[in-house]
Amino acid sequence: MAIVTKRVSDEREAEEQNFNWVGTRAVRPDGVDKVTGRAKFGADLHLPNMLVGKMLRSPHAHARILSIDISSAEKLPGVKAIVTREDFSDLASEFVPAGEMMVNYRDITRNVMAREKVLYEGHALAAVAAVNAIVAREALALIQVDYEVLPHVLDVVEAMKPEAVLIQEDLLTDGADPPADKPSNIAKRVEFGHGDIETGFAKADVIVEREFNTRPVHQGYIEPHACVASVSEDGQAELWCSTQGHYVVRGHCARILGMDVAKLRVTASEIGGGFGGKTVVYLEPVALALSRKACQPVKMVMTREEVFKASGPASGANMRVKIGATRDGRITAGEAILHYQAGAFQGSPVPPGAQCAFAPYDLEHVRAVGFDVLVNRPKVAAYRAPGAPISEYAVESVVDEVAKKLNIDPIEFRLKNASREGTKASHGPKFGPIGLVETLEAAQAHDHYQSPLQPGQGRGVASGYWFNIGGQSSVTLNTSEDGTVALVVGTPDIGGSRASLGMMVAEELGVELDKVRPMIGDTSSLGYNFLTGGSRTTFATGKVAVDAARDLVSQLRERAAKIWDVPVGDILWHNGEALQKNGRGGPTETLSFRDLAESMGKTGGPLVGQASENVQGAAPSFGTHVVDVDVDRETGRVEILRYTVVQDAGKAIHPSYVEGQYQGGAVQGIGWALNEEYIYDSEGRLENAGFLDYRMPVCSDVPMIDTVIVEVPNPAHPYGVKGVGETPIVPPLAAISNAVANALGIRFSELPMSPPRVLAAIAAASSSK
Amino acid sequence: MAKVTLTGNLRLYTAGVTELEIKASNIRELLRNLGKQYPDLAAQLTDDLAVAIDGKIYQDDWFAAIGPDSEVHLMPRIGGG
Amino acid sequence: MSKVHVSTIINDDTVEFLCESEQTLLDVLRDDLRLTGSKEGCASGDCGACSVIMDGRLVCACLLLAAEAEGSTIETIEGMANGSDLHPLQQQFLDHAALQCGVCTPGFLIAAKALLDRNPDPTETEVRYWLAGNLCRCTGYDKIVRAVLDTAAETRN
Incomplete structure (x- = not known):
């Protein structure tokens, strides 16, 4: 398989000839630590005198806590705090x-710690710190909890009914019109769109309307949540944890524990995957509370069962989508009604789900309505393009069906209706320079799309969209006395950002990549940094890192100007050296970075490049996926035969890690489409809280994932970067469903398309014939 | 005068008005002036907000400039995984 | 209850330790011997992040009791490189960008080494089925499989 990089912008290609590092496939700076086992993840820290913390969790999906008796547990030798x-x-x-x-x-x-009620199986309600794990587990068994078990509700449609049991008794629907006067499980109603859909549907020659259901899925990071907390007698505290944002953790923990923010220093460990699921706190405030009580360090690590039962899955949903089009293939109106599970607390990603649902299409009449609904399941957390894969799955399935009814090629149909620069997006503003059309054209021209299929096989296509964000980042470049540089950033590196950031800084400074050592600073070493998420790190922290490098270069030029006693305007910085303009200077009169670093004490003191900014202007990334499937009619297993991801990266700083995002997102989407789901028993207890039964894709389930990087630059970034991490999980759900429909002639409206569902659908189709 | 569009649920606090013209040179002024004109809306113009100026999305940026003919959209804050 | 005395050879060093009868080999490697390169992803043998080679056999350290390691020879990720020379698999993983977060990487490297030790010329399908006991959530496996196939090709030449 060849990896094809499509360069859309010719000027940038010309410019690129001059890049030393940007666009190359350099070895990542943290790589050796990760292939030798040296890298320290959340659970890898051991402190002297450290205790082990364990959590007691609810066995009930919904119950009032009448009492918690810890007296016997406290008396167990070796127990230090509860x-x-x-x-x-x-x-x-x-x-x-x-x-x-x-x-x-x-x-x-x-x-973090249940108060009046437990709201889902696995909800934390007590924690023990003890000398070792064996004692801690014994102590948990000695804690007596009296519950009044309450009826529970898991299904989003059931939870919305007026007679449903109330998960929070005082919840009034925000955004209801007229305002809600009675509590319900509906936390929020949101609506987006423009035009008048009835007018639009009246113009349609073809209308397709379908109802869809999807299940909650877990982010599935391989590293469970883990942390080590250490609070001293005077209230100063250290926290080590696996997180996408240690500044965000610091803020939450300080608030929950009533501490001064600056008294808590948080260090981000290496993070073993997050995908959005490590943007919130679970163990961290509890470990700090235990440590504060025991005055000893406390380590807490979730088991895999706890990860499934008590950390954020993505929403399951019920949806209805209706799309109308004219005979010549122009969409006249689109409507989506979305009901997303929030879990036990409000805050499902239904607003972005509603905003993204129709984003790939230039529509005159569009409406998306979302409902955020409480159920007795763990509170959902962000998962890669939160909300978008679900709603876009429903829309892209109906788009495919409309195209088929009109006998128009699905890529051709999308091109006829595609959003372009200047299109008024369904969520409101006009799009800037976007690359949807370029991804569709590249997919259409790709060998994969042109290749023939065998009988019984099916091919599917879908596009996807995610906003991406910017946000606050703070970066420091500390110059060493030999002209090498420590690049300190505050956004945890989850997929190779130390490589992309180091490459941009080396490019700016004109030095070898190995002269820049990127590292993640703790919360006391830099100004505030928002978390790694929203595909923002290479874009936003990247822009700030470039600015810090430019700050350092301007200081280097000033020092050279002082040494040569010429105006700073006469000094150029080129390939890591100061030169004088206008032919003066010359080869013998350059000052290298090393020269300037060695003399920095004499020329004004330490050379520190700094930049801090709340970066705006994140550009969205669109992608189009093509997939071929075969379906085993006897087992119901869907086999992925071939898969191609085409996506706009703006500019790929490190193409291998951009491809890695595309490939990883696609395979997570394959899991979402084909196998992954939360399965509950009638008591509301999760039955498949382990990797054997919660079936994520393994190596033998998937083929190579072909990638095409389209580059339509983002003007708000010095190298044109658009975030790439989230969009790749959006198209697979519909692309695979569309492929299965083409293979079997059966349209699925429920995920996952697991073997039992596929077999049932085949049986139903043959009995109805 | 900037042309302002309110998306999502904000129309519930303006008696259904979603398109209006407001004099403002930056986001902070825009939010203040909107809040003055629609007191019920003021409480909604908090952290859970993004502002698109001529298609470019800003979050938490009071002093982003708004041109005299800018198209401005108020929408819910965007997060991400 | 008294602890169990166990003698092993780990990464060519003689290692003796005392363990509780209920401790797994992974618990002892990580918590007592501080060889934290082997990771715990599930504690049920499903993710392969704790893969080690014991007496030439690929095993999940989370499924073995530490006491069962008596008299055995164990290879962990910490022993894979030879001094400052990375193992060819380690170098190929770096060159192929076959890791993102890196938490599954030690397990994949150990599992891949066990494969190439017994089959120096695997097909793509053989690589995929051999590595099916190791979960990676970041990469989609593409670059991992390529790194293993290229290591095999390089080693044969």
Whole structure:
């Protein structure tokens, strides 16, 4: 398989000839540590005198906590601290931005440690710190909890009914019109769109309307949540944890525990996957509370079962989508009604789901309505393009069906209706320079799309969209006395960002890549940094890193000007050296970075490049996927035969890691489409809380994933970067469903298309014939 | 005067008005002036907000400039995984 | 209850340790011997992040009791490189960008080494089925499989 990089912009290609590092496939700076086992992840830290913390979790999906008796557990030798709801103050309702959506401190403190009720199986309600894991587990067994078990509700449609059991008794629907006067499980109603859909549908020659259901899926990071907390007698605290954003963790923990923010220093460990799921806190405030009580370090690590039961899955959903089009293939109107599970606390990603649903299409009449619905399941967390894969799955399935009814090629149909620069997006503003059409054209021209299929096989296509974000980043470049540089950033490296950031800085400074050592600073070493998420790190931290490098270069030029006693305007910086303009200077009169670093004490002191910014202008990334499948009619297994991802990267700083995002997102999407789901028993207990039964794709399930990088530059980034991490998970769900429809002649409207569902559908289709 | 469009649920606080013209040279002024004109809306113009100026999306940026003919959209804040 | 005394050879060094009868080999490697390169992803033998080679056989350290390691020879990720020379698989993983977060990488490297030790010329399908016991959530496996196939080709030449 060849990896094809399509360069859309000719000027940039010419410019690129001059790049030393940007666009190359350099070895990542943290690579050796990761192939030798040296890299330290969340659970890899051992501190002297360290205790082990374990959590007691609810066996019930919904129950009132009548009492918690810890007296026997406290007496067990080796137990050093126990915390329950008594050890956490109640917090008022207050929303703060934290990754996916706004989080509410009243809810977050209750999710970390249940107060009045347990709201899902696995909800934390006590924690023990003991000398070792064996004692800690014994102590958990000695804690007595009296529950009043309540009826529970898991299904989103059931939860919306007026007679449904209330998960939060005082919840009034935000955004209801007229305003809600009775509590319900519907936390929020949102609506986006423009035009008048009835007018649009009246113009349609063909209308397709379908209902869809999807299940919650887990992010599935291989590293469970883990942290080590150490609070000293004077209240100063250290926290080591696996997180996408250690500044965000610091803020949440300080608020939950009533601490001064600056007294808590958080260090981000290496992070073993997150995909959005490590943007919130679970163990961290509890470990700090235990450590504060015990005055010893406390380590907490989730088991895989706890990860499934108590950390954020993505929403399951019920949806209805209706699309009308004219005979010549122009969409006249689109409508989506989306019901997303939030879990036990409000805050599903249904607003972005509604905003993204129709983003690939230039529509005159469009409406997307979303409902955020509480159910007795763990609170959902962000998962790669939160909300978008679900709604776009439904829309892209109906788009495919409309195209088929009109007998128009699905890529041709999308091109006829595609969003372009200047299109008024269904969520409101006009798009800037976007690359959807380029991805569609590249997919259409790709050998994969042109190749023939065998009888019984099916090919599917779908496009996808995600906004991407910018946000606050702070970067420091500390110059060493030999002219090498420490690049300190505050956004955890989840997929190779130390490589992309180091490459941009080396490019700016004109030095070898191995003269720049990128590292992740702790929360006391830099100004505030928002988390790694929203595909923002190479874009936003990248822009700030470039600015820090330019700051350093301007200081280097000033030092050279002083040494040569010429105006700084006469000094150029080229290939890591200061030169004088206008032919003066010459080869013998350059000052290298090393020369300037060696003399920095004499010329004005330490050379530190710095930049801090709230970066704006994130550009969205569109992608189009093509997939071929075969379906085993006897087992119901869907086999992925061939898969191609085409996506706009703006500019690929490190093409291998851009491809890696495309490939990884596609395979997560394959899992979502074909196998992954949460399965509950009638008591609301999760039956498949392990990797054997929660079936993520393994190596033998998938083929090579072909990639095409399209580059339509983002003007808001010095190298044109658009975030790439999230969009790749959006198209696979519909692409695969469309392929299965073409292979079997059966249109699925429910995910996952697991063997039992596929077999049932085949049986139903043959009996109806 | 900037042409302002309110998306999502914001129309619930403006008696259904979604398109209006506001005099403002930056986002902070825009939010203040909108809040003055629609007091019920003021409480909604908080952290959970993104502002698109001529298609470019800003979050938490009070002093981003708004031109006299800018098209401005107020929408929910965008997050991400 | 008294602890169990165990003698092993780990990465060519003689290692003796005392363990509780219920401790797994992975618990002892990580918590007592501080060889934290082997990871715990599931503790049920499903993810392969704790893969080690014991007496020439690929095993999940989370499924073995530490006491069962008595008299055995164990290879972990910490022993894969030879001094400052990376193992060819380690170098190919770096060159292919066959890792993103890196938490599954030690397990994949150990599993791939066990494969190439017994089959120096595997097909893509053989690589995929051999590595089916190791979960990676970041890469989609593409670059991992390429790195293993290229290592095999390079070693044969």
